[in-house]
């Protein structure tokens with residue numbers, strides 16, 4: 045009853061370990077073991093697995109324990125999680141956790157419960173956590189993004205259209221000064237409408253590219269370019285560090301030098317760091333990069349969308365995207381239907397996870413939906429192998445509240461960096477003038493955009 049009031053809900057799928065099935069068969073052994081018996085046994089085991097997930101992640105353990113005076117058993121029985129909606133064919137099920145099992149604003153505590161120990165269960169050989177749905181009380185306990193889509197639009201005086209930015213390639217190689225010169229070129233080439241520059245994830249504070257010098261120099265270029273072009277610019281300045289104190293120091297420095305954004309690698313720094321930076325940062329929007337997420341979220345097995353077998357253990361990007369929206373990042377890498385390393389349908393659903401107020405379940409992706417109440421929408425960053433020939437399709441698929449990041453797809457333009465800027469400017473401009481990309485390229489074969497399309501084509505650049 046009242047799921048959005050009373051429960052945290054998760055959606056999972058498991059595979060029974062063949063050894064567990066064999067063992068169960070042995071224990072139930074009888075002479076004429078029919079196909080029907082086998083199916084019944086597997087169903088029983090699946091039911092047990094689902095119940096074990098619910099128990100281990102809430103109040104239970106593997107054996108019956110002391111239940112006498114002061115044992116806590118009556119309350120544990122009352123508050124225990126329940127597996128429900130068991131799908132015996134797909135081996136999918138949901139778990140409902142009474143919200144009182146959790147401290148409302150404690151994500152590491154929540155995760156230690158709902159996904160804490162269950163991937164160690166020997167009776168299953170694979171498991172995926174597809175989604176989590178938070179109840180109203182938990183949503184209300186978090187701030188969500190400080191700026192979100194609208195706040196960033198105001199900050200950049202950009203009431204509509206997508207944002208575009210570039211991460212310098214090589215990933216590491218430029219000095220702080222060289223990065224600032226690149227910023228100048230990006231910000232001022234062509235019509236001067238190019239929005240942003242981003243640090244790459246592994247560029248932090250290095251011997252030849254000092255965080256503090258880089259931040260100061262690039263932000264100086266930002267200010268100069270704003271005056272020169274009349275357009276607002278931004279720098280996604282990477283302050284990722286093991287120490288939250290150091291990150292706060294870097295955030296203060298960015299703010300002092302007129303920065304608008306900090307960039308954080310939110311998986312490697314962790315949940316506590318993200319939330320602390322959201323609460324304590326001096327008034328910067330948070331751009332969340334998600335390096336390392338693939339080791340948690342990626343699943344190449346046929347069962348990834350429910351039907352078919354799962355081969356490994358994973359938690360979906362949908363779960364992570366919900367957590368980061370709740371804790372309050374303003375922009376998150378959510379993948380792109382055309383990117384070099386994404387699941388097409390999942391990337392499209394993640395955009396909705398980040399931006400819809402009343403998120404519905406998806407038809408293709410196993411999901412639970414979410415009511416977000418007052419939590420603001422987040423910019424979906426589309427990145428990875430994108431180039432000007434993809435921009436129309438990415439905008440068609442993900443809408444306008446997206447940040448399109450082209451690194452190689454700008455800096456690899458056959459006519460150089462300035463032409464790369466112009467190609468992306470053109471791609472964005474014609475999209476919002478409703479000019480089809482293919483028509484423009486055909487009619488204007490000498491433009492930087494047409495040259496980019498000659499070079500990279502229209503489709504995704506997939507890295508094998």
Ligand code: CAP
Pocket residue numbers: 211213215244245334335377378379380383384385425426427428429430449450451452453
């Ligand atoms: C993109 C990128 C991003 C990835 C990850 C890179 O560069 O900077 O880190 O795309 O983002 O290093 O590959 P290109 P996501 O534009 O040159 O591909 O997690 O969204 O995939």
Ligand code: MG
Pocket residue numbers: 211244245
């Ligand atoms: Mg990168």
